[in-house]
Amino acid sequence: MSKNVTIIGAGLVGSLLSILLSKRGYKVNIYERRSDMRKENMSAGKSINLALSDRGWRGLQKAGIAEDIKKIAIPMYGRHIHHKDGSTVFQPYGREDQAIYSVSRGDINKKLMDLAEHQNKVNIHFNMRCLHVDRPNMKSSFENSENGKIVHDETDLLFAADGAFSAGRLAMQLQNDRFEYNQHYIDCGYKELIIPPGEGGSFKLEKNALHIWPRGSFMMIALPNPDGNFTCTLFLPFEGEKSFLNLQTKEQVSAFFASEFPDAVPLMPTLLEDFFKNPTSSLVTVKCFPWTFDNKLALIGDAAHAIVPFYGQGMNCGFEDCVVLDELIEKHKENWTGIFPEYQTLRKPDGDAIADLAIANFVEMRDKTADPKFILQKKIEARFSAKYPDKWIPLYTMVTYSPHIRYSTALKEGARQQEIMDKIMDLPGIENKWDSEEIESKILTML
């Protein structure tokens, strides 16, 4: 039986995967391109906080660190919308007890690495850039970026968990006929900015919410951090009238923020400095197939299905990959000839679905959250769902709080719900009778 596993990438998914595999007796070697973030005063890559929701919690529970993480996670119970005129409104994400959690990517990753190394059977090798994977012989080579030395690895099973631009995937792709591959960039980029804490670490905006400044074709969002900071992210087209291309000078940036985000500007004392210091990054969706090769190698996490961040599901989906895989190891009693085919058959439609849902949610966040008609629709759905919880689970709830519902099912069910709601919202005078029995029974007949 194969008991040696190589994982490329010690990110969130690679680290969690190593823990689950080592608990089943596998000896794991992880090769990570970057240096050990635990030893550095690090900025943790581009996106410093993430929204953890139920699918992600399942992964952390399996690893046994859910409680640890919960202590440093900030629940966000809904969207706090900031209109251009300075007015704000709160839109709950679900029921009162339902929240997504703002967590530090670095904190989770470090804890997962610590735990992985405590397994005894896991070794993480840092500063190791993947050069090549020799598929038939299960040999891979890595270059140590500190001393230039080439390290050779030979293994029984190999996972590429090295993100959207996976070197492992590329190596397998080039050795595989009929590899379906699609990478697509949306025309918006993003830039991280900051709202520092107030005196004594106080939060300058409502702490327990995800803040959105929806402006139609673009938006800014802000997520709380434990020290009182908010990490702001501006999502903006690269080109066009309102775009990064037209924000080249301090004057342009100041004027743009003053006009678009007037309530945020006073809270962002380092805005200009941050804007020109921080990179403008792009947003990619990667879809590919197969995810497994020769029943010995597999893609997992972003390497298999990189998605845009607008549903807050990137990490959650990657952790769910690990959970599903772990369940399949159990089900197939470590027979990888059974595990791998089922893993990719099961997860591919879900990866595709969350990719599409994430793209769609960008439109919802930047545009629809400011639309009274959309807000009314959400109220009608929430009311109906509260009364008939077996008949109607809102799409956001299915994706975020319902790990037992597959992403692909949520996508299909969400489309069916939207068809019904389109008809409901078209009814004359819906604004006045949205909470009437008439509407309720209309929905019931359409279901």
Next chain:
Amino acid sequence: MSKNVTIIGAGLVGSLLSILLSKRGYKVNIYERRSDMRKENMSAGKSINLALSDRGWRGLQKAGIAEDIKKIAIPMYGRHIHHKDGSTVFQPYGREDQAIYSVSRGDINKKLMDLAEHQNKVNIHFNMRCLHVDRPNMKSSFENSENGKIVHDETDLLFAADGAFSAGRLAMQLQNDRFEYNQHYIDCGYKELIIPPGEGGSFKLEKNALHIWPRGSFMMIALPNPDGNFTCTLFLPFEGEKSFLNLQTKEQVSAFFASEFPDAVPLMPTLLEDFFKNPTSSLVTVKCFPWTFDNKLALIGDAAHAIVPFYGQGMNCGFEDCVVLDELIEKHKENWTGIFPEYQTLRKPDGDAIADLAIANFVEMRDKTADPKFILQKKIEARFSAKYPDKWIPLYTMVTYSPHIRYSTALKEGARQQEIMDKIMDLPGIENKWDSEEIESKILTML
């Protein structure tokens, strides 16, 4: 002014491009991965003959070898359909004088290489595998497969003309943020077979036609070669009831051909030998963007837009790339800052269009050519077009015989025509009144 050009790939497109550029005074180095096919008893890669049509002829005319090639090209005036019961029917491709030409890929490529090397300013380096392109510094490196030596190249302009699996494209892609990339395989593969000549080099099938055995989900085709051979290609699903997967034994292959292509079997004495000797190859479509980088590097031909072969436009489209580029060099007076942006803006929609048309034509060839309703539609269109040549050019004629009409225009116009024809074909009793004035005026009002 930049006068040094590097081209990766000495295939059909790379060779033609080198000739056009050298005629404008550029010094060209071509690096070709394979050995010099002129020195070998070669099988010329996978597909040994091609259908040359008007867009391709324009390229050969520009290079000045159209007349040479015409002497060894076999005109095909239509499709010769072979039904399962052994009956056959001829479907003309256009007017009586309109033909596509069966040519040998090897012959054209060799003549283009000869001509390129006669330019004095063109050097072709064989056995050179592209390892890396350093975009910012316009340096590339190649490994000589004969002696293992690494060759370094530095240039002013670089073209990747190295086909569907372009190493040049991969190198640029990995250095480019926001590179749109999609590769898609259809679920059919192909295998080449042969119908040898009869006594004294006679043709065993009608010489001046493209032969098709349409069988719904699959088909065989045959193109004539000057020596009396026909190159047959079987296009068949990889998996499923009738598939390559189910043709594993000699018995299976014999039974399949006897049942599906009874009239061809007696003409194929080496069928079984060829079937198990020749590879089963896959069919990829590649779409990507941008096609140019830094106004110094560009993709051209299959490297920019690999398409499936069913419209016979792969080479023709690649040659048209060269013609368009040559015209833009003229128009912009060698200002590459003007040439490259217009090249990709102009050609990308046409590359996408012919890719989609080629996929659609597979369905037409394998399925519709056997459908009486489809044949009737083509007759109605031909009749109408003959009477109103300014109002209706059939789609096949636009793509194949009308280089002044862009592929993207043909695609749009073809869709509009299909909408009209769908309504015409739905008319009760269309079989009996297809050539009536009623039908003619109905089409006229819908146009």
